[in-house]
Amino acid sequence: MSKEMSHIRxxxxxxxxxRQWTAHGWSGAAPGMAAVTTITRVQxxxxxxxxxxLAPLGLTFARFEILRLLGFTRIxxxxxxxxxxxxxxxxxxxxxxxxxxxxxGLITRHPDEVDNRIVLAAITPKGREVLGPATExxxxxxxxxxxxxADVDALIALINPIRDAAxxxxxxxxxxxE
Amino acid sequence: MSKEMSHIRxxxxxxxxxRQWTAHGWSGAAPGMAAVTTITRVQxxxxxxxxxxLAPLGLTFARFEILRLLGFTRIxxxxxxxxxxxxxxxxxxxxxxxxxxxxxGLITRHPDEVDNRIVLAAITPKGREVLGPATExxxxxxxxxxxxxADVDALIALINPIRDAAxxxxxxxxxxxE
Numbered sequence: 001m002s003k004e005m006s007h008i009r010x011x012x013x014x015x016x017x018x019r020q021w022t023a024h025g026w027s028g029a030a031p032g033m034a035a036v037t038t039i040t041r042v043q044x045x046x047x048x049x050x051x052x053x054l055a056p057l058g059l060t061f062a063r064f065e066i067l068r069l070l071g072f073t074r075i076x077x078x079x080x081x082x083x084x085x086x087x088x089x090x091x092x093x094x095x096x097x098x099x100x101x102x103x104x105g106l107i108t109r110h111p112d113e114v115d116n117r118i119v120l121a122a123i124t125p126k127g128r129e130v131l132g133p134a135t136e137x138x139x140x141x142x143x144x145x146x147x148x149x150a151d152v153d154a155l156i157a158l159i160n161p162i163r164d165a166a167x168x169x170x171x172x173x174x175x176x177x178e
Numbered sequence: 179m180s181k182e183m184s185h186i187r188x189x190x191x192x193x194x195x196x197r198q199w200t201a202h203g204w205s206g207a208a209p210g211m212a213a214v215t216t217i218t219r220v221q222x223x224x225x226x227x228x229x230x231x232l233a234p235l236g237l238t239f240a241r242f243e244i245l246r247l248l249g250f251t252r253i254x255x256x257x258x259x260x261x262x263x264x265x266x267x268x269x270x271x272x273x274x275x276x277x278x279x280x281x282x283g284l285i286t287r288h289p290d291e292v293d294n295r296i297v298l299a300a301i302t303p304k305g306r307e308v309l310g311p312a313t314e315x316x317x318x319x320x321x322x323x324x325x326x327x328a329d330v331d332a333l334i335a336l337i338n339p340i341r342d343a344a345x346x347x348x349x350x351x352x353x354x355x356e
Contacts, residue, residue: 011347011349012346012347012348012349013263013264013265013266015348015349016264020250024250026313026317028317028321029316029317029318029320029321030320031320031323031325031327031330031331032319032320032321032322032323032325032330033316033317033320034330034334035320035323035325035330035333035334036224036228036319036320036323038333038334038337038338038341039217039220039221039224039333039337040221040224040225041266041341041346042217042337042340042341043217043218043221045340045341045343045344046214046217046218046340047218050214072198072202085191086191086194087191088191088219135204138207138211139204139206139207139211140207141210141214142207142208142209142210142211142213142214143206143207143210144210145209145210145213145214145340146339146340146342146343147209147210147213147336147337147339147340149209151336152209152210152212152213153209154332154336155213155216155217155333155336155337156212156213156216158325158329158332158333158336159216159217159220159325159333160216161324161325162220162223162224162323162324162325163216163219163220163223164324165223165324166223168190168219169189169190170190170193171189171190171193
């Protein structure tokens with residue numbers, strides 16, 4: 001590796017891009033560029049940690065989230081559409097993840113008894129068995145995040161306006177239980 | 179859609195997950211879960227905006243970043259390894275994006291004259307032609323982000339410890355030019 005490259009490696013590439021943006025006269029866009037790039041990088045780092053924690057259990061975070069959501073319900077099942085709403089994931093992605101979970105015997109799918117146009121996903125005993133250690137694994141990642149609880153609240157307050165602009169429904173009052 | 183579903187839709191699913199986490203006794207992990215989930219959601223929203231702005235120009239953000247980086251250099255070319263370092267992207271992803279840019283005539287690849295083990299990527303005149311409107315398009319997204327400049331600085335200060343823990347080199351002093 002050349003001397004120049006090792007020098008470059010030790011500068012923050014996002015801070016450097018922000019300087020370039022400003023130097024090129026795009027100072028109105030430079031903070032937004034830095035925000036988007038930093039959020040993207042941090043999301044990659046966090047996603048890698050979560051996926052790594054679940055890989056030994058044969059799960060991805062997408063599949064874990066579905067199992068966890070079903071595990072929270074009284075009888076362990078939900079309509080596919082509701083899973084999509086609650087996890088803010090495209091219905092096609094939910095279908096794909098659910099099919100994979102079904103193949104592995106962690107959930108079953110069946111039509112709703114009353115309205116057979118609705119497909120229900122239900123967690124199996126085997127699904128519940130893996131959910132315990134999987135929750136412990138991801139919670140290990142969540143507990144070790146480099147943010148104090150007050151920092152998390154500050155972070156969410158800062159970036160929730162972006163979710164609001166995208167049409168996410170943000171509530172401030174405690175919601176009623178299921 | 180059932181009455182229950184429309185009720186659920188209007189609660190913030192991330193806030194609801196945080197309440198569930200706390201209710202199940204995982205309060206040590208609840209803030210981290212909320213942080214990871216919020217960052218993931220916001221990253222998706224921002225990435226969709228950026229990709230949408232570039233799609234009419236036949237570019238993705240990954241390909242734009244490479245063109246933009248080459249456009250910043252004096253002679254419009256860089257070693258592949260340096261592109262990977264500067265964009266914090268896996269070398270295989272850089273290779274794949276560069277091949278696509280090459281097929282479209284926006285960059286060329288050739289071995290370094292001095293050390294032919296090094297492959298250089300160089301922006302073409304056609305690449306420079308698309309870079310102007312592409313930069314304007316993404317800057318439109320960056321300028322309209324729902325964060326004031328001070329908020330961006332607060333956000334970066336909050337989450338940069340996560341980059342630091344992942345081994346990103348964060349500088350605080352202004353870097354030397356290229």
